[in-house]
Amino acid sequence: MIRLFCLLFFFCFAMHASAQLVLKSHIKIPELPAFRPLPQPDAGFSKQIEAIVKEIGLDIRTPAEKNPDGHEEWASVCVVDISDINHPRVGAWEERNFVYPASAYKLYVLGEAIRQVTENKLRLDDVITVKEHNVRSGSRLKASAQTTFSEVLRLMMMYSDNTAANEAIDAVDRDCASALLRAMGLEGSDITRKFLPRTREDDGYTTVPGTSSCALHFATFLWAVETGAIGAGRGRGLIKGYMSTVATASQRFRKGLPPSATLYSKSGTWNTFSSEVSIVEEGSMHYIICVLTALPAKQADPIMSEFISRVHSLVKSQHTSH
Numbered sequence: 001m002i003r004l005f006c007l008l009f010f011f012c013f014a015m016h017a018s019a020q021l022v023l024k025s026h027i028k029i030p031e032l033p034a035f036r037p038l039p040q041p042d043a044g045f046s047k048q049i050e051a052i053v054k055e056i057g058l059d060i061r062t063p064a065e066k067n068p069d070g071h072e073e074w075a076s077v078c079v080v081d082i083s084d085i086n087h088p089r090v091g092a093w094e095e096r097n098f099v100y101p102a103s104a105y106k107l108y109v110l111g112e113a114i115r116q117v118t119e120n121k122l123r124l125d126d127v128i129t130v131k132e133h134n135v136r137s138g139s140r141l142k143a144s145a146q147t148t149f150s151e152v153l154r155l156m157m158m159y160s161d162n163t164a165a166n167e168a169i170d171a172v173d174r175d176c177a178s179a180l181l182r183a184m185g186l187e188g189s190d191i192t193r194k195f196l197p198r199t200r201e202d203d204g205y206t207t208v209p210g211t212s213s214c215a216l217h218f219a220t221f222l223w224a225v226e227t228g229a230i231g232a233g234r235g236r237g238l239i240k241g242y243m244s245t246v247a248t249a250s251q252r253f254r255k256g257l258p259p260s261a262t263l264y265s266k267s268g269t270w271n272t273f274s275s276e277v278s279i280v281e282e283g284s285m286h287y288i289i290c291v292l293t294a295l296p297a298k299q300a301d302p303i304m305s306e307f308i309s310r311v312h313s314l315v316k317s318q319h320t321s322h
Helices: 002-010 013-018 043-055 102-118 149-158 162-172 174-183 215-226 232-243 297-321
Strands: 076-081 089-093 127-129 146-148 262-270 273-282 285-293
Touching: 043 076, 043 089, 043 297, 076 215, 076 297, 089 215, 102 149, 102 162, 102 174, 102 215, 102 232, 102 262, 102 273, 127 149, 146 149, 149 162, 149 232, 162 174, 215 232, 215 273, 215 285, 232 262, 232 273, 273 297, 285 297
Parallel strands: none
Antiparallel strands: 076 089, 076 285, 127 146, 262 273, 273 285
8 A cells, every 4th residue: 555655646756847837827926026046056165065975975876676756866965155145155966956855845835835924815823724635644633623824834844744734735826836936947846746645636736747856946945035035034034933943854954063053944754765955054154055865864864964064064164264
């Protein structure tokens, strides 16, 4: 039964960015006047990031026979030093490689939720009635339960609750979440699926490709958060507030950071895929770090802890030298 669910959930997954979701005709791409794209990766910084990736084995490829999608997969990495917010510096390795991000995709849903809240299209105190077909095992939400939209978002981020994520997708409309990403030029990172077997998906989404993304897209999204492109200052505060509540993270990034560092994060783990997308602050240091892997958590966690530890030291040394 588990194997069958895997096959149902990942059918068409390998289409990655080449198969975009066709948005419903009434969906409009939102205007983000404050958004500005990230610059191209800095050659020197990227060389340093690549060296770390290869030294710690983050460049490992997982063969097709070990992946539920039936294709060879590998990591995607992007680091953005935003200590000087007016001059971001990008370091990357395979930053455009699309990978299944596991639960990290919930951050994109949160972004659209907060955009709609700041535009008064939704309210955090709106009451949500949980639909039976959205309920997943292990959830803190039960069918027909009533709770606030704010609580749905908290459960989605703090515990990565899949029922809450399914309800949040319904509340914002997944096509609207995809439209927000397209407003930033992030084509291919559509929110295509709930965490449901295809037989239980909503009409129109039973044959769509699985959700996938890349480190550059997550980094760009977090850049938009930090620069106020999603809901201005209130949006930034709300999104980072929900990111700071995460309780189910593997601590893969937290373990690699000094206690004095503040971490805002969303992790994802499923089968052979482990991811972490984060903002880190310590003193005047401020950077975005996004890592998507095709490795199971047991293998990925120590590598990712080592990666952020080395990146933190690298960024710190560069600031000290200046």
